[in-house]
Amino acid sequence: MNVTNPATEEIIATLPEDTSSTLQEKFTLLKKAQKAWAQQTIQERTLILKKFSSLLEQNIEQLAAVLTSEVGKPLQQSRNEIKGAIARIQWLTDNGEKYLTHEWMTQEEGLGEQISYEPLGVICNISAWNYPYLVGVNVFVPALLAGNGVLYKPSEYAALTGLEIEKMLRKAGVPDEVFQVAIGASAVGELLLDVPFDGYFFTGSYRTGKYIYERVASKMVPCQLELGGKDPLYVADDVEDIKSVAAGTADGAFYNNGQSCCAVERIYVHESIYDQYVEEFVKEVKTYKVGPPSEEGVYVGPLTRKDQIKVLEAQVKEAVEKGATVLTGGKPIQKNGYYFEPTVLINVNHQMRVMQDESFGPIIGIMKVKDDEEALQLMDDTSYGLTAAVYSKSMERAENILSRLNTGTAYWNCCDRVSAALPWSGRKNSGFGSTLSYTGIRAFVRPKAYHLRGLKK
Secondary structure, three states: OEEEOOOOOOEEEEOOOOOHHHHHHHHHHHHHHHHHHHHOOHHHHHHHHHHHHHHHHHOHHHHHHHHHHHHOOOHHHHHHHHHHHHHHHHHHHHHHHHHHOOEEEEEEOOEEEEEEEEEOOEEEEEOOOOOHHHHHHHHHHHHHHOOOEEEEEOOHHHHHHHHHHHHHHHHHOOOHHHEEEOOOOHHHHHHHOOOOOOEEEEEOOHHHHHHHHHHHHHHOOOEEEEOOOOOEEEEOOOOOOHHHHHHHHHHHHHHHHHOOOOOOOEEEEEOOOHHHHHHHHHHHHHOOOEOOOOOOOOOEOOOOOOHHHHHHHHHHHHHHHOOOEEEEOOOEOOOOOOOEOOEEEEOOOOOOHHHOOOOOOOEEEEEEEOOHHHHHHHHOOOOEEOEEEEEOOOHHHHHHHHOOOOOOEEEEOOOOOOOOOOOEEOEEOOEEOEEOHHHHHHHHEEEEEEEEEOOOO
8 A cells, every 4th residue: 555645746655455364363363362451450551551642742753744744734733633642641541540440329238339341342443534643542542441452444544653653552561462553445444344343433424434334233333433524613793803713713724724524614704794704814814824744834735635626626616606706715736746725715605515515625615694593594504513613702692502503512712622521522424422521431331230239338
């Protein structure tokens, strides 16, 4: 399998892909080793994963360079991602023991009722390329903490990073047989669905997630899906600093080249401040430095996947044909690499794909609305349900809108952020289940109820 640098289109590595037999060998190793790993204390597993976090910090420059070389993420954003992963690992390791230890529900003379949390066994983690450290640690860190074995398949676009993760985990003390990496593209992912894992955890597109869910349903094991979004944002007329709001929301739309499931994908602005907001928004976008991701100061690098350029071109073309106006950008950049201009569209509506289909690139549509109710109706007009944001002086006003939206995450005066303390979950076509918080830790265990007659206090 060739690994291509999206900034130069050069092949930077060639890796051997897994086969049905090598995957079965890895699964067999995991199955044999998992029970011994689960028998270690939670404190021992926690110390190992804290050491993994320290190794990420010690090697951040080298790891960031590898990440940038294969996904095209600007170097500072690669550093930021690894720092974010370190922070998540800290929360998970600081709280793992609390949520994985036996829990007494009743303790009285003669009767005890207790819940124990047993690992699922060996889980399959089919991961994503846009944030391989962040979406990776969301799954394999709590899975390992809980005593599971993990078969980790990084995206083919982030395979080198997947191998670096494996190297650091092993150096930290995770046994070789407890964490295994599968290398390959969709064909290898397909093979994994035939292996008898005890759970599947997928991050990626709705179409692929739905397919995985249907394929493994007969196994009667957990299958958790973290899928895409068409995340809406509303700017109300009572915001106090329009320039600052425009800058913050532009960052929410264009950070990581818009290649984020929780990136702002469509914006609605109250008509009384619409013109000023759009003016400030476009000014901000025009300041973004576009160029080679290894160059310091670059904010927008290449797209990770060449095919996405056609998706964005088609969305812009269709929108313009239906009456949209391009205020900046709108086309690929003619140079080596998979570059697309940061693009802002106005005069958009919901008959356009740019306001309905996930863009996953540096493109945004901004739409004028007359009031909160119209904003609510448009924000809710989607098959996705990941995040939604409202900018307003009033929390009560924002909550009135956010509480009526069917999303897993709600933002007031912020956007495009994730906290390890809060569950990360989707609704509708954005998936189901959750990672992070205590719900994400307990996603990797099975509760067992103990009825203990004869207990002495």
